[in-house]
Amino acid sequence: MEQQLFKLKVKFGGYFKKVKNSTRLKYYFGRQKSWLVDVDCYCYKDLYDDIVHTFNLKLEETIKIWSVIRHLMPKSYMILDTDQKLMSLFEEYKDLKECFIFVTKETNIIQLSQSILGSQDQIETCRSTATAIEEIREDEVRENQRYNENEHLATIGIDTLATAIENNDFVGVNDETLSQEEQETDTEIYGSESSYHSIYNSDSDDDDENIIEYEGETYEMDIVDPNMAVGTKYTSREQFKVALSQYAILNEFAVRVLKSEPGRMTVSCKDEACNWRLHASLLCDGHTFQVKKLKEPHTCSSINKCGNKMATQFWIYDRIIGWLRKEGDLSPIELKRRLLQFYHLELPYHRVWRGKELAMSMIHGNWADSFERMEDFKEELLRRNPGSVVKLKLDVVDDKHYFHRFFICLQACSTGFLAGCRPFIGLDGCHLKGKFRGVMMAATSLDGNNGLFPVAFGIAESENSDSWTWFLEALKESIQTPEGLVLVSDRQKGLEEAVQHIYPQAEHRKCMRHLYKNFQTKFPGDWLKIKVWGAARAYTKVQHDDIINQIKEASLEAFKYLNAENIGLWSRSQFGITAKCSYITNNLSESFNAWISEARHRPVLDLLDVVRQKIMVKMEARRRMAARWKGNLVPVVMKYVRDISLKLGDYNVYRTSDYRAEVIETNGRHEVILNEQRCSCRLWEVSGIPCVHAAAFICSMRGANLENYVSEYFTVAKYKTAYALEIGPLPDKVQWIKVDIGYKVLPPKLSLRPPGRPKKKRIRGTDENTSKKMHKCLREMVQEEECHVQEAHMQCS
Template sequence: MDTSSYTLEDLTEEVRNRYTSKRDSTVFILFIDKYAVDQSFIMLDSNENFKGMLSMGEDEVTGEPYEDDDSDQCPSEESYHSRLSSDIEDDRLNYEGETYSNVKRNSTMKVYSRFSNVIDFRRALNHHAITNEFDYFIEKSEPTRFTARCINMECGWKIHASLMEDGITFQVQEHSCIRSNKAGNRRATQGWIANIVTDKLKSDGDVGVPDLMKWISKTYNVELPCHKVFRGKEQAYTDVYGKWEDSFVMIDDFKEELHARDPRSVVDIEFEKDGDKKRFLRFFISFAACSTGFLVGCRPNISLDACHLKGNFNGVLAAATAIDGNNSIFPVAYGVLESENTKSWTWFLELLERAIGTPNGLVISSDMQKGLEVAITQVYPNIEHRECIRHLYSNLKRHFHDDFFYFKLWGAAIAYCVNDHDRLLDEIDVVRKEAITYLNDNHNKIWSRCKFGTTSKCDYITNNISESFNSWVGDLRYRPVLDLLDAIREKLMKRFDKKRRNVKKWKGSLVPMAKNYVRTITKNLGEYAVSRSSDNRAEVTYKGKRWDVTLDEKKCSC
């Protein structure tokens, strides 16, 4: 049950449907706090009381005690909202006066301290118990009053809270019994974990569950099971970025807003319909600034890749990334797909083709993801399709492990000369003919520089352009889909503005990367011997090798 959306009216309706056939019957719902020593029936007559009742059961629903948890496995980070999560608490109410709305910063309970509601108070009490390393039991728990004592009966510590006209006031005695959190304080609930890790997640990005466990143990001297920290982390993301469901509800409005801001942009969304219902599948964005910038300022070389999202959608973030004139990444298009398959990649590439067309000499580089090869053949049948050598070798070494294959294959990949490429592959063929057969059968795309076309003027043999984009947006992948798409839009806007300001500082007609490259290759030119045959043609000799160079045609026999 999602306690953040479930109301007293929902419970009443469920009880009426299950236990009575008369729709006009009157239903009274009462409950007993089983943890309270002085137990009595309490009537639920308002949503506020109902939320208070849910918060009283927080300790029960947040998981088993640490000592009973014998599993060393952490829940998968691919699931943003665990189905076991059930103690998400209500938002705090605003309250004037000395309040404790941020309980992680206030571990001292003072007389006459005031809290905005019972949930805030219980969180503060849990935090106070954890930071002072003791536990307590509830003696009386009602929506209007609360009494608890230290679990050590020899200790005289007691706290009482009651609803007053001016808020909730508390009277606290000094706690001085034996303290220990090493067994895992059961007051460290999911809500408490969410409170204390929120700031850390904001500052450090997506911190893993094992690292959060170590940080909590070091900071608060409490050891917690993996599954409890995981669910607390999930709730922290929900508190900061909202629910995943809300993200999908507003995604149509997001599309329309992008179109309204710039009609030249290519933005599309696809749903899967089931009767009157529809389920989100895919989203594509190529801003006019990105597509136009690619066509007029970048080489016709695009890297395609997709990385898994770390959220409840369990989809992938797909991107088409180019490189600008200064060899920096230039995002052309991005989107969210339900998975990597032929249908989703075909949909993505069709929209990419609508945004940029088919520039002369277009090259698409990829890691040969699932369904991508077929999609490229369907949408871009005549372009040059390159395969990343790093992923190619990763597949090859599963069958052929020796370092010999590593050096020969990478040597063949970086070779500009066809003769050098063929010689290295022949050496592999002599040692293991099966390796060459495997390459021909499974990796028949272009992966060597000597086979590259010359129009794109890009000799990258890996797909590191896409890897750089994935790293650039890495901290955003845990966000809900709408937040993710909009956060990337904001990063693009800031990146382009920064690039514009940097360009204004450049001097000369060459970009800094080109200047450095020319400076590097012009060193030690005295070792080259040039024999001219005409004004535009010459033979160049270097260390026993000779090349025919034609300047006006920009050709070299190398």
């Protein structure tokens, strides 16, 4: 399994102190070290040991480890003292893959003053040695002062401070060196959700020693199991309410709000017979909430099985967002089951569904807002991938611009297809699962190793003649019309008409699996199934016609169905010989749909970006894989060639010249012409790989190499050509260039949803096995009846 690396930026040797005339805290002095850890095998003990080892701590020294609760506003701090809290921290900063950790020592928490720092001359010396640092905000970047990046002090005190000044080794920034405006500036750890890069951009190569300021007091807040004892402090009223909800849920009771004012809050147990009661109020700093009174214990029974109302959709969102980030789209039923397992809560389905909607919006962004950046996304793709074809189609109604369709064909894909792949393209569409529905259309091909090679993809409102015509027009603009182009489809709505209009000269094959599915509904039976598939796999017209005549004798209607004019090409005996592909199904398109299935529930912009990224990563992985190959042929074909060369004992070769021969086997005789790469069985011509008859002839020749008679489409050189170009990586959305188009792209107008409850499961085909479950009692009755029947047969015999 690939390691999931996470960067820990640990600040040590300093302390938190209030800024003068403010409730803000500022981390003074200390130094910072960073290291990478594997989140899958890193625990709290490892973190503690690393800190002790890195900063050379003594056994008698006591430390506390702190982190910032990222998504809780106003900012709050959590002490790290368990594995569970450390895992929660990794989950919170999963998108950034880095976070700050603060370590405080009880021996060095001192109140610095003018007398401790020394004389004014010493203070000026500190100022002169400071270099610029950057304070990061969501809306601005301010330059501040930065201490020397070569500082290595571990413990800060009066003596060590004087030594640092004498050695011109600055270890902290005095708040007196900052202006009034800078002192009031709040600093946040901020990063975009889709970037793995650090947001600290500095002129220096080493940004490991930034001084970070935070506002408010620092209190220990356990978000998993909060404490409600008298004297417990919370940084705000909102944090207190979050902790109260979690506390009530864990203790399986509900609260009734008796008083709720900005400065105080009194609650009691909802059960009137219970004496539990709590009162908290605001402290004089105007921010901190403290528990003042608590009357215990609880005397009521659990209400969690009755849908505890303390578990609001916002509480549910906070619990499940980590699961959704890690595992993708989980159903509300699965989330409901997990909440019952971990919190003993029996919650209503719709409340869980609303909580999931909140979490998905937080993870992937707002659905409607995703359409506003489509023009920016288009321009960014073209700028990073010159030569690509990217199209955005809008519907204009009453001067409003609604999203309609989007098409992407990256230059690396189009060039790779034309230079390194067979002229074979599968066309298919899959339904999207998001709020605005629609379909994703895709054109996919095969590389020499029979791997999926995406050529183009896009989004449209539905599958119809107009949408497929628009998609194929854009595809033709990207790849033109390669010689011997083959298109294979599942006979989607409107696709056949679109192909005839845009690619009239192309060979349009029909997927045999879908054709037989329709055939089976009218003509069931195993005998017909064997014959129809045999006719599809036949390479020669003689074999095909022989099987079709057998079907005609058995069922004239089935014969007429298979020979209808609109059925298209479905047998290998009808295939051309340029594309060198003998596929009779459109499984490559089905593979593409399954490959992107996890992203089909995302907003449109994220969906397109995820598919682009998956293609980029896949092409790079195959480029590296091909660099390790040794032979001339790709592994799949190499294995086939070796296999057929070992089974030639039953074939007799009668040569008429150096290039022509008769090859006789048990069931017949075939003509092989080497210089034309042709055999009367047609397998070599259609597939591009020598058949067993050609292999027998080639291996009978002295010095002949079977690999030299394989089509160049299956060579390693051709494979490398297909993946030679790179797809340009994109920065985060916040760094995209905003295009002023003069209007706002709105979400597409929703079509009416079909009546009835939406189906959650895929409808099984007629050729697929259906699993049926029998009730236990009925199953026992059937088994008992079968036993009686067997006993009766035994008695008769």
